[in-house]
Amino acid sequence: MSTAAVPPAPAPRGARRPGARVRTAPNRPVLGSAGVLALLLLWEAVPRLGAVPERHFPPASEVLATLAERAGTTPFWEAVGHTLFGWALGLAIAFAAAVLLGFALGSAPRVRAFTTSTVDFLRPIPSVALIPLAVLMYGTDIRSTLLLVVYACFWLIYIQVLYGVADVDPVAEQTALSYGLGRLARIRHVVWPTTLPYLMTGLRLAASVGLILSITAQLIIGSPGIGQQITAAQQGGAVALVYAWIVATGVLGVVINLGVRALEHRVLRWHTSVRGESAA
Amino acid sequence: MPATDTTHHRGVRPGMLKVTGLQKIYNGGPAPVEAVRDLTFELAEGELVCLVGPSGCGKTTLLKCIAGLMAPTSGTVELAGEPVLSPPPGMAVVFQEYGRSLFAWMSVRANVELPLKEKKLPRARREELVAESLEAVGLTAFADAYPWQLSGGMQQRVAIARAIAYEPQVLLMDEPFAAVDAQTRADLEDLVRSIWQRLGVTVLFVTHDIDEAVYLGERVLVLSNSPTVVQDDVTVDLPVERDQLTTRQDERFTRLRAHVYAQIQQAKKGTAPTAA
Numbered sequence: 327m328s329t330a331a332v333p334p335a336p337a338p339r340g341a342r343r344p345g346a347r348v349r350t351a352p353n354r355p356v357l358g359s360a361g362v363l364a365l366l367l368l369w370e371a372v373p374r375l376g377a378v379p380e381r382h383f384p385p386a387s388e389v390l391a392t393l394a395e396r397a398g399t400t401p402f403w404e405a406v407g408h409t410l411f412g413w414a415l416g417l418a419i420a421f422a423a424a425v426l427l428g429f430a431l432g433s434a435p436r437v438r439a440f441t442t443s444t445v446d447f448l449r450p451i452p453s454v455a456l457i458p459l460a461v462l463m464y465g466t467d468i469r470s471t472l473l474l475v476v477y478a479c480f481w482l483i484y485i486q487v488l489y490g491v492a493d494v495d496p497v498a499e500q501t502a503l504s505y506g507l508g509r510l511a512r513i514r515h516v517v518w519p520t521t522l523p524y525l526m527t528g529l530r531l532a533a534s535v536g537l538i539l540s541i542t543a544q545l546i547i548g549s550p551g552i553g554q555q556i557t558a559a560q561q562g563g564a565v566a567l568v569y570a571w572i573v574a575t576g577v578l579g580v581v582i583n584l585g586v587r588a589l590e591h592r593v594l595r596w597h598t599s600v601r602g603e604s605a606a
Numbered sequence: 607m608p609a610t611d612t613t614h615h616r617g618v619r620p621g622m623l624k625v626t627g628l629q630k631i632y633n634g635g636p637a638p639v640e641a642v643r644d645l646t647f648e649l650a651e652g653e654l655v656c657l658v659g660p661s662g663c664g665k666t667t668l669l670k671c672i673a674g675l676m677a678p679t680s681g682t683v684e685l686a687g688e689p690v691l692s693p694p695p696g697m698a699v700v701f702q703e704y705g706r707s708l709f710a711w712m713s714v715r716a717n718v719e720l721p722l723k724e725k726k727l728p729r730a731r732r733e734e735l736v737a738e739s740l741e742a743v744g745l746t747a748f749a750d751a752y753p754w755q756l757s758g759g760m761q762q763r764v765a766i767a768r769a770i771a772y773e774p775q776v777l778l779m780d781e782p783f784a785a786v787d788a789q790t791r792a793d794l795e796d797l798v799r800s801i802w803q804r805l806g807v808t809v810l811f812v813t814h815d816i817d818e819a820v821y822l823g824e825r826v827l828v829l830s831n832s833p834t835v836v837q838d839d840v841t842v843d844l845p846v847e848r849d850q851l852t853t854r855q856d857e858r859f860t861r862l863r864a865h866v867y868a869q870i871q872q873a874k875k876g877t878a879p880t881a882a
Contacts, residue, residue, distance in 0.1 A: 495706045497701055497703045497706035497707050498706055498707065498709065500670075500673075500675050500699075500701070501699070501701060501707045503675055503693050504673050504674075504675060504693045504697070504698070504699040505693075505698070505720070505721035505724065505768075505772065506693060506695055506721065506724055506725070507720075507721070507724050508724070511724055515709065515712075515720060516709070519709065519710075519711040522711075596710050596711045596712075596752055596754070597710070597711075601752075601754065
């Protein structure tokens with residue numbers, strides 16, 4: 327009978343060395359800020375050390391100084407406003423259309439089956455492929471931007487709504503039926519809340535994609551907004567300004583994402599994905 | 607000595623729920639499945655009847671047909687003389703899956719109140735009913751909580767409160783306590799007895815638990831294996847006041863339990879004896 331045949335249970339790593347520090351959960355905000363700071367330092371160092379030419383890649387300090395300077399001017403905020411307007415309006419139209427159509431078709435299986443193949447064909451068409459069409463129809467008008475934003479956002483939300491509508495729990499549905507809830511009441515009290523988590527996912531995806539397309543449209547078509555400003559800065563050789571706009575775009579994206587997440591938390595406070603943090 | 611005070615109900619009290627020749631054949635699969643063959647029984651007004659049968663004997667199918675959630679292949683269901691073709695306003699169902707039957711996006715109060723809003727009851731009456739029913743199940747303090755913040759037993763009490771606030775003529779309960787622990791289950795059984803006694807509502811309680819059926823019911827209907835028929839109709843001659851400790855020790859309880867158990871065993875073997 328050999329005792330060596332039984333391998334000792336591996337001790338947890340931290341337990342081996344006495345005096346080793348107890349692992350704690352990572353402090354997210356602190357680590358996140360430190361990450362951003364490290365990136366900025368790297369960005370500052372690389373052009374300064376001559377690893378890439380400063381002419382094409384100005385150091386962080388220069389870009390941020392340009393951004394700060396521009397942020398004090400009206401045209402800057404006008405451009406941001408144009409971009410946000412195109413984004414918000416496009417997203418709103420896509421949202422309304424996707425919800426209405428999603429609920430209508432989601433509750434009509436035959437019509438849904440009838441349209442599925444068409445949807446599967448239209449959905450993968452990249453919005454940017456519609457740019458020539460947009461220019462042809464609307465020129466540099468805001469409607470060009472809207473066309474691209476709406477097209478891209480619509481599918482993202484619509485598909486989620488279809489999944490959501492199909493996910494209604496049969497027990498919840500039967501409960502509603504047995505208590506005499508009519509069709510509209512069931513949509514309002516059962517189908518809509520069931521769809522909400524899906525809808526919020528679609529909205530979050532669409533919000534980011536919508537911003538991308540809002541800027542793309544301005545960049546390529548030249549309708550007013552951040553995209554157009556980037557092109558203008560590039561053609562004028564203002565390299566630091568190009569970077570400043572790019573940073574501004576990134577900040578905008580982060581702010582939008584935070585906003586949608588906050589909305590999600592509020593709307594879905596009862597849902598399993600959220601309630602673990604807020605309740606109990 | 608047996609049961610002179612319970613059997614006479616059927617003769618005196620008018621029929622509240624009447625199931626006649628109910629048959630359900632599912633045609634969805636590769637071959638048609640006959641889940642329920644020929645069920646006929648009647649509940650008198652204010653009666654508490656338990657329906658017990660081997661698992662897979664079509665209890666859920668039967669309940670859905672009675673609730674008007676599913677159309678039978680043939681046969682009829684009548685509630686207070688009216689044929690049931692869709693969920694009738696005089697009927698409330700308590701489902702086994704309380705977690706899915708309660709709406710997670712609504713507070714306890716809103717869950718109980720929603721069916722009353724659909725009934726277009728005035729606000730004052732709704733508030734009264736919600737308060738009364740929550741009090742009856744002992745959850746007054748939890749009106750503003752969400753169902754998922756409560757334990758399983760409490761959630762099922764919310765579902766019961768919602769059902770009694772609806773003021774049904776018939777309360778259908780589909781294995782309501784199958785998913786809660788034994789102690790909670792005993793409490794909930796007593797709760798059902800007390801509510802039934804207090805409100806005089808007609809209750810059809812479906813269960814697979816023989817002890818539960820005998821403890822709760824005035825009558826126990828034993829179902830056969832699928833395709834289902836009523837195999838036995840047992841009158842429970844236990845006193846109206848029941849107690850988890852003394853009733854379950856009662857010699858009559860043990861005898862009834864053994865009788866129903868034997869019937870179920872026979873049902874499982876598929877030998878449907880002539881109903882007593």
